Amino acid sequence: MTISYNWLCDYLPVKPAPEELSTILTRIGLEVESLEKFEAIKGSLAGLVIGEVLTAEKHPNADKLKLTTVNTGNGEPLHIVCGAPNVAVGQKVVVAPIGTTIYPAGGEPLTMKKAKIRGEESQGMICAEDEIGLGSSHDGILVLDPSLQPGTPASEIFQPAQDWIYEIGLTPNRMDAMSHIGVARDVCAFLNNLENTHQYQIQLPEIKVLPEAATKLPVxxxxxxxxxxxxxxxxxxxxxxxxxxxxxxxxxxxxxxxxxxxxxxxxxxxxxxxxxxxxxxxxxxxxxxxxxxxxxxxxxxxxxxxxxxxxxxxxxxxxxxxxxxxxxxxxxxxxxxxxxxxxxxxxxxxxxxxxxxxxxxxxxxxxxxxxxxxxxxxxxxxxxxxxxxxxxxxxxxxxxxxxxxxxxxxxxYPAVKTKTQVEVTYAYIHKLSGSPYPADKIKNILRHLGFDLLSENETGFRVAVPFSKPDISLPADIVEEIMRIDGLDNIAIPAKVMISPAISAQPDAERVKEKVADYLAANGFHEIFTNSITNSRYFTPEVLEYTVKMMNSLTVELDVMRPSMLETGLESIAHNLNRKNEDLLFFEFGKTYQVQEQRYIENNHLVLYLTGNKTATTWMHPDSVVDFYFLKGFVINILRQLGYSQLQWIEGTDPNLQPAWEIKVKNQVVVTLGGVVPQKLKQFDIKQPVWYATFNWDKILGLLQKSDNFYKEIPRFPAVRRDLALVLDKQVKFAAVETAARSVKSALLQHINLFDIFESEKLGANKKSYAVSFTFLDSQKTLTDKEIDSVMEKLVKTFETQLQAEIRK
Missing domain, CATH: 3.50.40.10 (Phenylalanyl-trna Synthetase, Chain B, domain 3)
Structure with missing residues (x-):
């Protein structure tokens, strides 16, 4: 909200200094964010004076210049070289003496200095109207009323408007302060409260009787x-x-x-x-x-x-x-x-x-x-x-x-509106404000703000709220008005603050979020924040059936709450690609929204977006584009950081991803990842592959341990590795091998790793070979061959039974 100092003072019975008024406004809750001087004419003609041309002779070294002497009412006349064709003896003109700064219309400021023009000394300048910001004419110097006295400041003659402008950070509920009279009413109430008086009354403009037209024109x-x-x-x-x-x-x-x-x-x-x-x-x-x-x-x-x-x-x-x-x-x-x-x-x-x-x-x-x-x-x-x-x-x-x-x-005015009534007790005012305001002070503040006192007793009172304050309907609103006008800086700050120690829930959601964000940022990711409101045209009718629609959309393009994080992230990727930022690693914490059985549901997510090269191209590192396995590595590392190691991989069904995979922890899907399908990329005019992973953050936190400290002692006993080569049908994924191995449920089996894939006609039609390593460890003792062989036999039998695998010898 912009307020003019001069304009505001038209309604005030007193005229505080601009800085003092700024302090008052801030004290009563109308925070002044800036106070700037306004000048209708830049510089307000400071330093310019009225002069009288005493002589005007031809310049000896220039045809279009004249040598003049000008009386400025201050001792010796000034010698000024002037190029205006209309300069003449006896004229009253505007003079800019040495040291004066002028502000030409549309030009840069110019400070007068003693100068020599074609060999003749010039001690200032006789001004045209455009040279001092009074107008746009440059036909000649400005010739003034002959009755003016030399030496008179030009600012006294032209009286350029000056003002101080307040920029107030108005809160949305303060419509009563969206006018000069509204602000003036608050200032008068503050001054009356400050001096415990009733003398400061707002000076309202006069409403005059209107002259009547001879012919009526009723509407x-x-x-x-x-x-x-x-x-x-x-x-x-x-x-x-x-x-x-x-x-x-x-x-x-x-x-x-x-x-x-x-x-x-x-x-x-x-x-x-x-x-x-x-x-x-x-x-x-x-x-x-x-x-x-x-x-x-x-x-x-x-x-x-x-x-x-x-x-x-x-x-x-x-x-x-x-x-x-x-x-x-x-x-x-x-x-x-x-x-x-x-x-x-x-x-x-x-x-x-x-x-x-x-x-x-x-x-x-x-x-x-x-x-x-x-x-x-x-x-x-x-x-x-x-x-x-x-x-x-x-x-x-x-x-x-x-x-x-x-x-x-x-x-x-068919249904005359009645004023809102609010009842409040002195005890409530004291409790909420922390200040023991006297009853008389409270009532005087409210009267000066336009409240009508309807009834009162020893414990409290009832007031009618003025129509200028439609936001006030509760006792707490009345307390706010009292605290404002008494001065928000008068609220006492206690020497001691009594609090109860807080016990944070485990896991600490913010610490977990910060831990993951630090990991991603340290690995070259940039965090993005995208709009929760997005465009319905991104989604199919099936998705929109469960999407939250905006009842009062800001624009046609922003009409639904996002049911998925993918689309808003692709908008950000497209924005960067259009500006030649082609190697992108983004992450975002955000929410998705949906309607289920007439209930609105919010879900928290962590999302990764990858596209372009893994690192900047150099002579040592040629182009290496991001791929599914690059994404997979970050996903697994995040889950490991959170203490999840027993992961179950299954093929996903997300139509926007190909390939699409889901990761389960304790039979709950916590991550969906894959490559964004070309049809979806085409919606955003993206012409390079994008890899995407979304973590169901609510489930992640729900499954998390009570402590997010996952440190443990380094094992004292050695681990043992055994390898197997499994011949399988080509359609069998490694995830199936890992699932089968975990089904053996051996406490000794610590890690499973695929280290080679071999395909050859010698293996048979539609066959391939997985070389898999198994790591065993007992934290209490050194393992024996017999113990390891027993587990390996179970693994082989499981692979043969569940996957119809053959063991290569």
Missing amino acids: SITIENTDACPRYSGISITGIQVAPSPAWLQNKLTAIGVRPINNIVDITNFVLHETGQPLHAFDTAAIKGNAVVVKNLPQNTPFITLDGKERKLDATDLMICNGASEGMCIAGVFGGLHSGVSDSTQNIFLESAFFHAGTIRTTSFRHGLRTDAATRFEKGVDISNVVIALQRAATLICELAGGKAASDITDI
């Missing part, structure tokens, strides 16, 4: 959707002249970053930032039937907005229509192209209304129209301020645009 108002529009008011004004706004109005808007357009539009913007109430002006010529109807139009009705774009309306979009049911404005969001004020407009209908916050927010996001008006309405404006703001704007239009009221104010 009827009908509200068909009173839920979306509980209150609507308007007035007709005729005889206006659309023209640029006066300088004071343009300066106020420019200071807060609003571009002046014309007097009518500028007045509506001014009142918006003054009161917080959005307004809209219609050209009466566009109001067919002299009637305004607030209603909804049919689905996909076309409507051309002020920016010239045609938009298809949703049936829930609230519209301001004319008597012919033609849309003139998207209510509270954006005006129409054919009903707005133009240079030829003479009669207007001025609107001020209250619209339902949820309706405006939905429409605003649906059409991507994030306007100042929509921002106010979606947070909830002051319904009691609708007519007051309308009167204020009408007064200014009559004053600045020559208009006259052609109708009375029409105010349609």
Whole structure:
């Protein structure tokens, strides 16, 4: 929220220094993020003075230059070389003496120095208007009123606007502070509380009686959707002249970053930032039937907005229509192209209304129209301020645009809203704030904020909340208001803090996550964070059936919560590939979402994405692209780091992966991995292989030991290795061999490793040979050949029975 110091002071009974006011705002919860000086003219003409040209003679060494002497009211006249064709004796001009810095329009600052121009000394500069930022003309020097006195500072003559601009970090609930009057109300309440007085009252602008037009031009108002529009008011004004706004109005808007357009539009913007109430002006010529109807139009009705774009309306979009049911404005969001004020407009209908916050927010996001008006309405404006703001704007239009009221104010308010009531006890205020506020202080703070005290007793009180604070509905909200206005920095910090020691659950989820992240980062992976909201077009109808849809999507491309981590990761890979970052190792911790039996379910995941080369190509290391086994190595190492060694591999069924594998621990699938299929890569225009692994992080943590410390003593006794060569059918995977070996359930068998694969016609049709090593170990004693042979016999028998294997001799 941007606030102007000068503008704010218009409503304050006192004028604190800018820095002091900045401190006050921060103390009352309106944190000032920046305080910057605003200058309508860069440099504010500092150092420039009015001078009188005493002499003007031709330069001896240049045809187009003149030697002048100029009286600047400060001792000896200045000798200045001037190239302007219109310089003449007796003129009053703007002079930049030596040491003065000027700021040309569209140019770099220039500091005056003593100089010699074609052999003649020059002690400054006689200025044109573009050379000092007063305008764009460079036809000649600026010639001023002859009555001006030499030596007068130019800033006193032109009085360039200066201001201080506060950028306030406004929290979403503080719509009451989204206006200068709203902020001024808080400041007055703070000053009254600080000095224990009632003298600081906000200085509200005067609402004058409007001049009446000889010919009336009434416009009827009908509200068909009173839920979306509980209150609507308007007035007709005729005889206006659309023209640029006066300088004071343009300066106020420019200071807060609003571009002046014309007097009518500028007045509506001014009142918006003054009161917080959005307004809209219609050209009466566009109001067919002299009637305004607030209603909804049919689905996909076309409507051309002020920016010239045609938009298809949703049936829930609230519209301001004319008597012919033609849309003139998207209510509270954006005006129409054919009903707005133009240079030829003479009669207007001025609107001020209250619209339902949820309706405006939905429409605003649906059409991507994030306007100042929509921002106010979606947070909830002051319904009691609708007519007051309308009167204020009408007064200014009559004053600045020559208009006259052609109708009375029409105010349609079918169901008058009642104020929210909140009951709170002094004990609760003390408990929540930690401060023993006196009862009188509490009541005075609330009165100065606009609360009505309805009843009170020794233990507490009941108040009615002003309509300007729609966020307040609970006793805790009242405590917040008291603490704010008393000064958040007045909250005492206790010397001792009493806490109970916390016992962290095992396993510590954050420590486990950090451990895995450190491992991956140390091995060249980069962590990414992708959006949980993604595009439904990435998924098949079968997947979308269980996908969480967004009721109020930000854009057409972001309309579902992701059911899978793969697609958002591929977006990030495509983004990098398009920028020639082709060797990528990514990991991400994130969530997926789905609907099952009308229940929303979140699942946590760790995901790996690999593509490109394993390492950068050098003269010692040629290209070596990532593959399934490279991915598999990282997956196994992560599981080992977490203490999982007994892994069961089975072929997966994920349609997006080929090959697809699943890893089970204790009969639960904890990892799915494989290569992303070409059809999926094509969706993201990725032309190189991508390998993918997703860990079901919830199951990983659920199966984890109570301690994540997996250290153990180095065995004192030697391990023994035995090898077997197994002749198998070609379709038998090594995972089947490993599963069969584990089914023997020998405590001595520590490790199984495939160290060679041999294929030859000599083995037989569709046969292959696996060379497998088996490592045995007993931590209590040295193994004997008899013990090892016994286990090997069981293994051989299992392979022959389960896999129809032949043992090569």
